[in-house]
Amino acid sequence: MSESTLGTALTGATETDTVSAGRSLSALPGTDWDGPEWARARRYRRVRMATGAASLAISVARDAWLAFGGRSAGLKRATDRRAPHPALRDAGFVTSLSAAEWVSGLPVGFALGHLVERAFGLTRQTPGGWFRERAKGFALGTVIQLPLTLGVFATVRRRPDDWWLILASGALPLTVVATYVGPVLIAPRFNAYVPVDEDELASRIKVLAGRAGVPISAVYRMDMSRQTEKANAYFTGIGATKRIVLADTLMDRFAPDEVEAVVAHEFGHQVHGDIWRFTAITAAAGFVVAYGVRATMGRLLPMTAARTGVDSPGDVASLPLWSLVGLGHAAVLGPAFAAYSRAIERRADRFAIGLTGDGPAYARAMLRLAHQNMSDPSPPGWLVRALATHPPVAERVAAALADDRVPSPGATDGAGTATAGNGSLS
């Protein structure tokens, strides 16, 4: 595609602009990835890389400081003495340790999660609002994690040889439950969800869902702008309760055909069963990591017992050591996981463009997402290979524009019934 047609495809969407009158659409940036339009996104990526690296370094240093030098064992003795009942000793230690870790992580968390986001105009949340949400998250996390952690250590003590097999097997149903419980029970505690089935956009999305072969029961609007200016859409529920959630930041600032492009991508994940694939891969990785952690702990504990004061993996005082070993395993598996995720994302992109038949709208949606989420459209290759779960936006835009399937008639004309009667696509 020549430079001028590319420009027209990306910015000449006059019909879309007419339809979206009343929606606050900002001008789209161009595709000069090294140009000044993307300078802020590049700076944001660098700042996040630096703060992310600092945050990782701090947690490694903190866990090492706690583990070596017998500090974790010392904290365990102190909490044991204060426990009102011997059965509450482990719970007292685990709660104290996670509270200490939470407090010590607050400064960097505040810098990374709030100050940086504010500086780049990505959130309107107040510091107090940010802190209240963190506190609520910590309280909820403790309620969920404490029994799990105690269960893990009880299993390690009772089944010293095959605990890794038992825990990895038990993690599978938990992962499945968490996939559904999170959005249904936890998310409403942080945001408001309103059904928008009467909305014209919602009826377009339902038509699209019918063509994708993904039945949905409802379309919800979520007040994501409370936390962030970033945009998102996702599915929750199973079977007859399956619903799609659109962030207000997406609904209000994207043209209808761009919202359709984003939603069509999510339909791609549904049609390909990507959630189940991820669950299966996570479960498989769980067995590998559990076995690896057991082998590493088995060697590490006798070597370090003199300095840590802990010689059994079933002793909760070994928690900081567990964190370090777990982090090591994540660092090894992370890039493989990210590569698999990028492959899945590329396939969902191709599916979405096939479904809407509108590559230019897809490219515009990607540009707008990158602009609004302040993603660097073309980060360095090593960073993509190491961490990125999605292909770079530059690549996704180029692929969408190179897709030479004929755009469906009316797909961009914005009328509520535009997507009906599209026999050429399946």
Ligand SMILES: [Zn+2]
């Ligand atoms: Zn995706």
